[in-house]
Amino acid sequence: MCPSPDIQDVDRGYIVPIGGAEDRTDQPVILRRFAELAGGRQARIVVIPTASQLQDTGQQYVAVFQAMGVAEAISMPINQRADGDNPDHLDSLNQATGIFITGGNQLRLSTILGGTAVAQTIRQRNAQGVHIAGTSAGAAIMPEHMIAGGESGATPTEDQVQIAPGLGLTNQVVIDQHFRERDRLGRLMAALSYNPFLLGLGVDEDTAAFIGPDGRIEVLGSGAITVVDPSEVSYSSMASVRAGDPISLFGIRVHILAQGTGFDLNQRTPFVNATTR
């Protein structure tokens, strides 16, 4: 699915993939920044806990956002495909200033939400300026092409990664999460080797990419974001190797971005924030 079209004179909302395991209690800098972006004391945040099979995941995030003093935070129960067409849910989304997608299993998100009115409304609201964050599975689901699963390891192999259609909030990047913690560079490279038009974003735990409407990414959190740019790849053996064999890839560009740095998706160049330089 592609992003909802731009609306004239309206800035799109931020897209905020988080690598999972973000601090919710001690120094919740990522969640606080998201709540502020969504309006602070005026923020109305909808939490979508569909990826999780734990009963209280949605309510835990609601409590965190309420403690930050937002105007409203609700958890939206979507456990089967029929829930994705519930008109009450669409009303809530149409009043939201921020939407937060929890972690869990991204295949629950794609199989339950995919093609529903809720999914379409999330895309439309983002085009209308509503900010959307997702953590772990909630981050993986965001792009047009999502990493549905795969093996760990630094060296890409032919059958290492499974790709599935995602929510379609962006078609500039593929997102992987728990990146450093679960050793996922190989599978991200494997995902990009299928078709090098995309950029790969590998997001560490407790780390977020705040992707603005201008295509500029700002990094926040205690880990780093690994940007994998295959646009100068001069050779890939992906089409000729056997299943399980390592892939040869020449000329991948990698940037490691910690807090204080960022990346311009349109220019494909990293930058150091003026304030932290």
Added chain:
Amino acid sequence: MCPSPDIQDVDRGYIVPIGGAEDRTDQPVILRRFAELAGGRQARIVVIPTASQLQDTGQQYVAVFQAMGVAEAISMPINQRADGDNPDHLDSLNQATGIFITGGNQLRLSTILGGTAVAQTIRQRNAQGVHIAGTSAGAAIMPEHMIAGGESGATPTEDQVQIAPGLGLTNQVVIDQHFRERDRLGRLMAALSYNPFLLGLGVDEDTAAFIGPDGRIEVLGSGAITVVDPSEVSYSSMASVRAGDPISLFGIRVHILAQGTGFDLNQRTPFVNATTR
């Protein structure tokens, strides 16, 4: 330590770092290629088991090379620094056509061998055309600067890697091993971020880089070699971050090289072997 100087009209020997866990029984393609390079039925191979604390490591490799039909294979016991000046050992090295350094702990290699006549003779023999292979710790020890230890993880951090002086067979590369299996890209990048004049070679298990006297690397084995080229790095936060913090690094070039490909160290360019293209 720097490599022993070139000798006029004499080709240096190959340097063959192996990522560990190379096949020794079923399809020992790496060890066989090394034995052939060292002269096949005329080969005289010295095995240096110093890194290992197991009694039979040296004899196991001797048996493998003998089964391949080499003229001679011996294990050279060097367990304390005094052994490194034993004239009998120097005689054996001066008759060898190939020297093989086993795995174990690279700090045993550097602390026991470093600065001995054996270490100097190994460098001189390589300049005289003798081929030197090392697996795991035996691969790590080969360069001027060796990775002595460090943590796993894809994202480099400030205190992730410890560097120590190595054997000095090459000063063009830093070598890490068990690369994919132990998730070592972060620490290899951290090692390079100290001083980007080096290239990093991350060698997977059962995979070898045959580095010829012309600086061309040929890849052999079932895994891949990750070449990390920091020569175009435009920004590094290494000098300013706190211990344990992630490092920002812009513009790292990465090549993944499986069998059938290679890399020219002098040109810093990967290539596909003509025969496998």
